[in-house]
Amino acid sequence: MRDIRTVLIANRGEIALRIARACRLLGLRSVGVHSEADAGLAHLRLVDQRICIGPASAARSYLDAERILRAAALTGADAIHPGYGFLSENADFAEAVERAGLVLVGPPSSVMRMMGDKIAAKQQMRHSGVPCLPGSDDALPDDIAEAMRICDSVGYPLIVKAAGGGGGRGMRVVRRPEDARDAIETAREEAGRAFGNASVYAERFLQHPRHVEIQVLADGVGQAVWLGARDCSVQRRHQKLIEEAPAIGIPPDRIAELGERCARACVQMGYVGAGTFEFLYEDGAFSFIEMNTRLQVEHPVTEMTTGIDIVREQLRIAMGHPLSFGQSDIETRGHAIECRINAEHPETFAPCPGLVRTWRPPGGPGVRVDTHLYDGYTVPPQYDSLVAKLIVHGADRADALARMRAALDEMMVEGITTTAPLHRRLMDAAGFCAGGVSVHYLEALAAEGATP
Amino acid sequence: MTILDQLPALVAAMRRNAVRGLTLGDAETRLTLRLADVMAEAPMAPAAIVAPTVTRALSPEMGVFRLGAEGAQTGAQVACGTILGFVEIGPALLPIPSPAAGTLSAVLAEDGAPIGFHAPAFEITDA
Known part of the structure; x- marks a missing residue:
């Protein structure tokens, strides 16, 4: 076992609060770090120690590895939970x-590095029998x-993609030879500029895929x-808006x-x-896109359908514990949706940042x-605009949809626009209610002028 | 939340404690508040009493707080720019200078303890 007593939460917002709660559950001491613009964050009331690490700029606070490590040393943290993003x-x-002798709540750096290189990740997936899109096995030659x-x-x-990329940069769709x-x-020029790595590769471009992903948990003893699976197809510019579990219309086997x-x-x-394998699903076939080597924003829908506290498990694994359950203990019950x-x-x-008058x-x-x-919290303009995740769990998808409609109607936030x-309109949209929409669904609705 | 969001509470606290002037900041930036008299609530204040101005010296960085060798005792008279303490970051020591002349009225951090970026380290009172 690793002797972890203090966990530094290297993040902000809702996920920092989520991690602080999991630490308390396990009796772990927690340290909250924050930028100068974030002194009012909710989780800072819950942690055992807090420290301001830098100015509002993320580059000089949450994205500054040296400052995070300095804060860990100053506060006596044994482990760092990075959350998502940053x-x-x-x-x-x-x-x-690792070099500082601390524990990262996540995979070894070597595995993270391999999965961050899209070409190496794809080669690893092929080696393990995970289905991939037809494409160049290596970087395209000069x-x-x-x-x-x-x-x-x-x-x-x-599609030509950057080996070290993401977020749509260094990507080009090619329809004709x-x-x-x-x-x-x-793509090479853009990839070199954006990621410092001009390597690109090519793979088949799917026309109307769904985004389906598999949540995994692995311990340190093999x-x-x-x-289970999540469907995250309702997206805008590669940013997920709605996620659900399970992925309907795909045979469980x-x-x-x-x-x-x-x-x-x-x-x-x-x-x-914890990790997530992301796939495109079209015409009955899955194709690996990438692996996210961290906790995902949408992890709660899996927690709701399996009853497993993923953040708690992450921390237990980091402490060196083996998984406390086996595959046969895991069951997907009902349906969960997250907005x-x-x-x-x-x-x-x-x-639309600003002062939240009423929540x-x-x-x-x-x-x-x-x-x-x-009430009284000010959403700062410097960071991601996610302020809440509304998650519902129902007996089936229709029940979950009904609960989400009611929850959205009940929710009240004044002072900021969300x-x-x-x-709420999407919960009544015919395509979404029918289920199984593609990743182009939301943008197609907007293009048709039928903004939900 | 910025300092401007905290102004109403800050002003109320200043009025409650009869503090009429307050300067916050460091060597580069500074915000000074001077409160006007509240006529309705100030019937006949003795003319001889002048409320002191309190200025806070902020830590320039996150690190370990170290008291200065000299002049960092509460009650000491300090000049603007007097080094009151340091922030230790590995082998480096960053000075915490006094942003104003006056009396060192409070040491707000503990010697050897972690201190955050722009956390208040000292209070200087000008009267």
Whole structure:
């Protein structure tokens, strides 16, 4: 066992509060760090020690690895929970934590680094029998004629992607062979500028896929389990808005087969902690996109359907405990939906930070709200606009939808504008209610002028 | 939350404690508050009493707080720029200078304890 007594929470907002609660549950001492703009964060009342690490700029506070490590040393922390975003998937940070003799609540830095390289990750997935899109097995060669020959063999339409990228940068869709040269050169230039790594690869481009992902947990003694699937297809510009579990319309035995492969891949690569394998699902086939080597925003829908406290398990695993349950103990019950409530205009998505005059969360059976909001809290303009996650659990999807409609109607926030009205309209939208929409659903609705 | 959001509470606390002037900041930035008389509640204040101005010296960085070797005793007279203490970051010591001349009226951090970025370290009273 590792002797972890104090956990530094290297994050802010709702996820910092979520982690602080899990620490208390396990009797662990917790340290909250914050920027100068974040002295009023809700979790800072709950932690055992708090310290201001820097100015409002994320680059000089939450994204500054040296400051996080300095805060850990000053407060006597043994472990660092990175949450999501910020430094949570930064392999250099993970390595620095290891070098400092501390425990990162996450996988080893070497595994994080491998999964951060999209080409290496895909090779690892193929090795473990996880289904991948047809594509170049390696980075496209510098010889443009050879690169185009490989693209022709992949078939069109295809997508050229940055090996070290994400968030849509360094990506080009190629629909015709004659457009391949320009796409490769532009993607390389953009990837080099954005990520310091100009390597790109090509893979088949799917037209109307769903986003389906598998949650896994792996311990440090070679055991791994999968906790079911989530559907996160309602997105805007690659940002998820609504997530649900399970993924409806996909036979459970197909999900189980995929989940087994993911768990096996974890064991083979030496993965430790919570992680998510992301897939595109189209015409009955799954294709691996990437692995997120951290806790996800949408983890609560899995917690609601399995009854497993994923953050608590993460901490137990970091302490060196083996998984406290096996695959046969895990069961998906009912249906859960999560709406991400952002401080944004519900149509233009312009950020709307400011003073929250009144916050009245909804409640009742099957309703959970993960938020750091309170009356008088000021949403600062410097960070991500997520202010609350509204999660419901019902006997089935129809029941969950009914609970979400009621919860959104009950929820009241005054002083800032949020995306809650958009979610409320989506809960009545025919396509979403029918289920199984593709990742282009929301943008197609907007393009048709039928903004939900 | 910014200092401006805290103004109403700050002003109320100043009135409660008869503090008429307050300066917050460090060597680079400073905010000075001077309260006007509240006529309705100040019937006949003795002319000789002038409320002191309290200025706080902030830690320039996150680190370990160290008291200065000299002049960091409560009650000492300090000049503007007098080094009151330090923030230790590894081998480096960053000075915490007094932002104003006056009496060192309070040491707000514990020697050897962690101190946060821009956390108050000392109070200087000008009268």
